[in-house]
Amino acid sequence: MRTPLIAGNWKMNNNRAQARELVEALAPLVKGLEGVEVCVCPPFTALDAAGAAIGDSGIKLGGQNVFWEEKGAWTSQVSPDMLLDVGCTYAIMGHSETRGRFGTVDEALASRLSYFGETDQTINVKAKFVLAKGLVPIVCCGEMIDERKAGKTDEIVSGQIRACLDGLTAEQVAGLVIAYEPVWAIGTGEVCESNEANRVCGLIRETVRDMLGDAAADAVRILYGGSMNDKNAAELLAKPDIDGGLVGGASLKADSFAVICRAAAGD
Ligand code: PGA
Numbered sequence: 722m723r724t725p726l727i728a729g730n731w732k733m734n735n736n737r738a739q740a741r742e743l744v745e746a747l748a749p750l751v752k753g754l755e756g757v758e759v760c761v762c763p764p765f766t767a768l769d770a771a772g773a774a775i776g777d778s779g780i781k782l783g784g785q786n787v788f789w790e791e792k793g794a795w796t797s798q799v800s801p802d803m804l805l806d807v808g809c810t811y812a813i814m815g816h817s818e819t820r821g822r823f824g825t826v827d828e829a830l831a832s833r834l835s836y837f838g839e840t841d842q843t844i845n846v847k848a849k850f851v852l853a854k855g856l857v858p859i860v861c862c863g864e865m866i867d868e869r870k871a872g873k874t875d876e877i878v879s880g881q882i883r884a885c886l887d888g889l890t891a892e893q894v895a896g897l898v899i900a901y902e903p904v905w906a907i908g909t910g911e912v913c914e915s916n917e918a919n920r921v922c923g924l925i926r927e928t929v930r931d932m933l934g935d936a937a938a939d940a941v942r943i944l945y946g947g948s949m950n951d952k953n954a955a956e957l958l959a960k961p962d963i964d965g966g967l968v969g970g971a972s973l974k975a976d977s978f979a980v981i982c983r984a985a986a987g988d
Pocket of ligand 1: 730811902906907908909910946947948950967968969971
């Protein structure tokens with residue numbers, strides 16, 4: 722009953738011409754594919770170009786980040802309305818690369834960086850603002866390697882979910898997307914073993930159940946992200962609590978991304 726979502730997180734890759742080329746190559750490979758939603762998240766500068774190339778393929782667009790204010794003096798930030806204006810359906814938030822969890826921030830810079838080093842609290846504010854505007858948040862969570870080694874994975878991940886979704890209604894959470902991305906698996910080629918990925922996605926679902934009840938827990942889509950590729954996707958996507966993927970490196974080639982989309986569709 723949950724339609725899987727495969728979202729390509731292009732990160733800081735592809736100029737406008739490359740974005741157009743990639744979407745044009747992908748479109749015929751996924752057009753008409755049933756039982757899966759396909760989304761690409763180009764850098765802000767290429768959203769327009771990617772959007773123009775989507776045609777009638779059904780591919781959706783997402784922003785890689787979003788801010789929680791309508792407009793104003795927020796240098797470098799992009800509002801939900803701006804994303805909607807270029808045709809976005811989704812907005813990623815809380816990715817480990819924007820959470821500021823890599824090392825300690827110099828104290829002298831801390832006050833200036835506080836808006837841009839995302840935390841569970843800023844993600845919570847963003848999720849509420851974005852939902853009110855009609856965009857679908859893709860809320861990322863996941864433990865770092867030291868946290869996993871210390872046996873803290875469940876505590877960290879459920880804590881992130883509780884804080885990021887705090888104050889949202891069951892209806893709002895039913896409609897959003899969560900991405901479980903163990904930080905140690907991102908861009909490393911070291912994928913999380915499929916049973917363990919499914920276990921943590923299940924833990925996230927049970928956390929939502931505890932917070933908001935059955936309807937939200939059974940409807941919310943929970944993606945796995947971290948070195949998902951055309952070889953390992955089918956096994957991960959066959960797991961009952963994994964409702965799709967947030968794909969980085971393997972989303973940069975139309976062929977490999979299409980294989981993942983097809984695996985999600987059970988094709
Ligand atoms: P990866 O990135 O697939 O390259 O590991 C995933 C992500 O960061 O969303």
